Amino acid sequence: MSSHSFSPFSLVLLLSLSSCATSVDVPAGYVSSPYYPAPHGGWSPDWTESYRKASLLVSNMTLAEKTNVTSGTGIYMGRCVGNSGSAPRAGFPQLCLQDGPLGVRNSDHNTAFPAGITVGATFDKDLMHARGVAIGEEFRGKGVNVHLGPSVGPLGRRPRGGRNWEGFGADPVLQAFGGSRTVEGIQSVGVIATIKHLIANEQEKYRMYNLAQDGISSNLDDRTLHELYLWPFAEAVRSGVGSVMMAYNAVNGSACSQNSYLINNLLKDELGFQGFVMSDWLAQITGVASALSGLDMTMPGDIHTIPLFGSSYWMYEYSRSVLNGSIPVDRLNDAVTRIVATWFQMGQDSASYPKPNFDSNTLDAEGPLFPGSLFSPKGVVNEFVDVQGNHAVVARDIARDAITLLKNTNDILPLAKTAKLKVFGTDAEKNPDGINSCTDMGCDKGTLGMGWGSGSARYPYVDSPIDGFKSRGANYTFFNTDSFPSNSVPTAGDIAVVFVNADSGENYITVENNPGDRTDSNLNLWHNGDKLIQDVAAKYTDVVVIVHTVGPILLEAWHDLPAVKAVLFAHLPGQEAGESLMQIIFGDVSPSGHLPYTIPKSEDNYPDSLDLIGFELGQPQDTFTEGLYIDYRHFHKANITPRYAFGHGLSYTTFSFSKATITPVTTLTTLPPARAAKGSTMVYSTAIPAAAEAYWPANFPNRIWRYLYSWLEKADADNAAADLKAGKTYPYPTGYSNAQTAGPAAGGAQGGNPALFDVAYTISVTVTNTGKATGRAVAQLYVQYPTDLAVDTPVIQLRDFVKTSALAAGASEVVKLRVTRKDMSVWDTVKQNWVVPSVDGDYGIWVGAASDALALRCGTAAKTCAEGVKSPV
Structure with a gap:
């Protein structure tokens, strides 16, 4: 909040959003307990030197420089999707934060890698790491400091969840290896990885707080939280991940971005996280409460309700809140030190680390430097640096080794090189409107290589299945339609190959009536795919079905038809859909992918608690009554035989x-050995600085409209200091304390005991x-x-x-x-x-x-x- 002076409305709002408050609608027993203070970072020996270096810079920063580092400068206020403030006088630059988990979003000359769900289907730890290295090299080459990935949340609890495909599968251990190996690869080249989204954001609709409604509350018990949803985050922290992004939703009624139980207790104390915690974009909903609850950086810096006028919960408000005593100097110092130490930890202080050379807002060479401002200066914003290297090889290997052979009757696969093929389905060929014609892949046209949303990337090219057939000189006829064509006449020896898909994505885009989650399509194929397969199978005696999908789909309408001899899941292959598939179906390589989720026979196979939550008055409540029993765990407990089990995958051979x-x-032993004590942490003066440290500098150049600054007008800074002197007090949340603790028994190092x-x-x-x-x-x-x-x-x-x-x-x-x-x-x-x-x-x-x-x-x-x-x- 801006000062100790509150209107009745603002006080009620503050208290209702405090980090220990829970909605009255949250079912009994689901509590997000207060946990204060935010633990200091730097006690892990692996980070000692980086924190020492960071403390030298932070000790030299003014109040306004410190608060500037903790916040983004505003939406569309720079080249990257997120642009932090800087402290150039002290030697700390602006940081570039950029999506996404499968490649550099909104860029050019980059690789569109296979999605996380495809990587999970490889069950190959080496490929998980190799992809991380390649992604890190591309982000570094573009001058990105912080890569906003990988994603291990959502876990995939809800089969129809819109962003499940960004993660590695519906199992915490599969997610954990995928996430940790990716983190290790990304950070091996000096890029800060971000594990996201903490935590339990298992559907897209109603995820965000807005003026009309609080974000959905994921209500889950402590054991389920630890044994399923937190497990992959623990492994990423153990791998030294530099950043963690909080989710949009609430957990047990408390918004993740200011949930002290999640950030202070689980993440920073129990898991020993040493890096910095950031909000998702526009997920921060208060100022002081989020700082006390352990948030270290807010992105993109604007308020979450109407981010149009240069308003922020932090920046200048953070400066004000320190001056009036609302936020302890100790908390600000730790937040800044965590950010700066992570920069040092990855070696980004090296002169060789590149500056951003692209612009996520345009593909033009020149444009506004601050597109979010009506009065922005212009300049060179895109230098078209090619970062692809030989990464297409890694992408192709993953796309190929993820392909999962589910059915292969009479060993119809692999195909003979001379096989006479009839190919059906628009999914077999590139989007006819252009491979990047839909913003953030917000359409389902042509070969489905990735879902839509911030987790997408522009294609440098698409090697489609039809391109693959062409390159092989295959004997094929292509019917580029999702309806059975009247001019398709079977002849002796024909093999029909049908391409179908199922899509999903992020909630800010609705595709074919699906607002991120698969609400309209359910678990069915898109574009009448079931009927296309049925119609083809009615005319042809040998049918091979190729599926590009974000997750589980229902196969019952056609799976057992006598003509359907083979079913392949190619998942989401990114740019390398063609040759990767050809190597499998023509037998160059035996398929070795395995399902990273269970395929049911009916949506009724799932418990009711896995249904998507619809509209509710007040805060929507999503209660995880199934507990530990998601995906295969549920099928086993309920004694339900699925169509295909988790981990299933055939080969052209046997083992x-x-x-x-x-x-x-x-x-x-029953309990693990006692944890080691925390090491020492940085010590700074806790004295509240002089108001002058937050004054606007004299002779400051023209201010950019809507750009977020950390300075205060002299009168505002002086008034904040006067409030402190007058003894005005801040209504701290229940359980608040500023005394550092020894930490929980389950902690002791990065990742836990x-x-x-x-x-x-x-x-x-x-x-x-x-x-x-x-x-x-x-x-x-x-x-x-x-x-x-x-x-x-x-x-x-x-x-x-x-x-x-x-x-x-x-x-x-x-x-x-x-x-x-x-x-x-x-x-x-x-x-x-x-x-x-x-x-x-x-x-x-x-x-x-x-x-x-x-x-x-x-x-x-x-x-x-x-x-x-x-x-x-």
């Missing part, structure tokens, strides 16, 4: 898993190619808790996976998997710690090709392994 051994590594990641058991398995073609197998490891536990646990849960090299027929490879202490623990809501519920119990360690293809079991009690065992599901 066996044998000769397994289990080796104890760490002796387990390091003992959680101790390896409890290693499992060695021999994977043998028992078929006739070369191929790669995925060994998936699932843990089954002892069956006599008092605590409820899912039947099996994915805990590790490894992909073999390409094995020739008859060849074998020994793979190593591991199970950690955390993998065998549950979150105890009373002890507030991870607990091994049965130290001496018999945990089943299952290894196989999918969640429903497990026949090899190792037992922790006998420490032996057996093959040919009946699957637990």
Whole structure:
């Protein structure tokens, strides 16, 4: 808030939005408890030197310079989607923050990589990392400081959720490996990665706070939060991620951007996060409350209601709030130090780190420097730097190795190079209006390579399936229509290849009546895809269906038709849709993708709590009554056989898993060993600075209209200081304190207590190619808790996976998997710690090709392994 003087309305608004308040509509038992103060960063040894360097800069900053660093300069007020303030006198530059998870958004000469869901389908940790490196190189090449990705939230709880495709799959461990390997790759080249969105933003509609309605409240219990939704964030923090973005929604009634339980307790204390926390764009809804709750940076800086007039909750208001004593100097110093230390941690203080050389607002070489202002100066804004390198190779490898063969009757695939093909469906060819004709991919025309929204990127080109057929010299006839053409006459030996898709995206764009989430299409194919397949299957005896999709779809209308011989999910391949598919369907490479989610037979297979939330008076309430039971966990508990199980994926060959051994590594105890104490943190003066530190500088050049500045008019700064002197007090939220604490028992290092990641058991398995073609197998490891536990646990849960090299027929490879202490623990809501519920119990360690293809079991009690065992599901 701007000062200690409040109108009755503003005071009520402040209290209703405070970080410990919960809506009256939140069901009983779902509470977001207050947690103060925001823990200081810098106590982790991995960050000591970066914090030391940062403290030297921060100690030299004025109040206005510090508050400037914490905020964006306004929407469309610079080249990047987010542009922070700077402190050039102290040696700290403006930071460029840019979308998105699959490539540089709104740029040129960049790669449009396969989406996260496609990467998850590879089940390949090396490719996850390689893509991260390539993405990092492109963002660095464009001069971006902060990459706004990867995404591990939403987790994919709701099958129709609009942004599920940005993440890696509907399992926390698959998401965790995808997220952490991507973070490590991005940051290996000096770009700050941002893990997002914390947390439980599982649908698009009603996600945002606005003048008419509070953002949707995701109501979930502490155990579910830890064991599912927080799990991938913990792994990203353990990998040293530099930034975390908060979600738009509320959790248990408290907005994520100012939820002290989430930011201060879970993220900064329990997970030991050392970087900085930012809001999503226009997700910040208060000033003081968000600062106290641990928010370090607000983006793009404007207020969330009507971001048109240069108004901000921070910037000049942050300066005012420090001068009048509302926000402790200590909190501001820590926020700034976290931002500056992350910059040092990635080596961005190097003179070789490039400046932004593109403009996300235009593809023109010259334009306004501040497009959000009516009176902006103009200049060169785009230097057309080509950052693609050889990244198309990585993109193509991912697109190919993600392709998931679901059905292959009579081994119709691979196709003979001379096969006579009839190709159907507009998804087979590029958008006829132009590959980048729809803003942020906000349409479904042509080959679906990515969903829509801020997670998209412009294509440098699209290698479509039709391009692939052409390059192969295939014998094909293409019917570029989604209705069965009357001029398609089957002839002997024809094989029909049908391309269909299902799309989704972010809520600010509605495509074919789907406002982000798949509300109109449900889990059906778009463009009457079901009917197209049925009509083709009625005329042709051999049909191959190729699906580009954001997530699960229903196959029942056509899957079992006698003519439908093969079904391939190519997911979202980005720019490399063509050759990647050709390598699979013509047999250059055996398919090795596996489903990163379950495919149901009906939407009724899911619990009602996974339905999208519709309009509600007041704050919409989304209560996670299913708890731990999402995706395959639910199907197993409900004893429902899906159409295809999580992890399913066929090959042109077959594999066996044998000769397994289990080796104890760490002796387990019920509770992990006590955490280490926090290291020392930076010490600054806590004295409130003089009002003069926030005065507008003398002879300041022309102010840009709508640009956000951190300075105050002299009278405003003096009045704020006078309020402090007069003893006016701020109504701090319940539970507020400014005394630093030792931190929770579950903490102790980045990612949590390091003992959680101790390896409890290693499992060695021999994977043998028992078929006739070369191929790669995925060994998936699932843990089954002892069956006599008092605590409820899912039947099996994915805990590790490894992909073999390409094995020739008859060849074998020994793979190593591991199970950690955390993998065998549950979150105890009373002890507030991870607990091994049965130290001496018999945990089943299952290894196989999918969640429903497990026949090899190792037992922790006998420490032996057996093959040919009946699957637990």
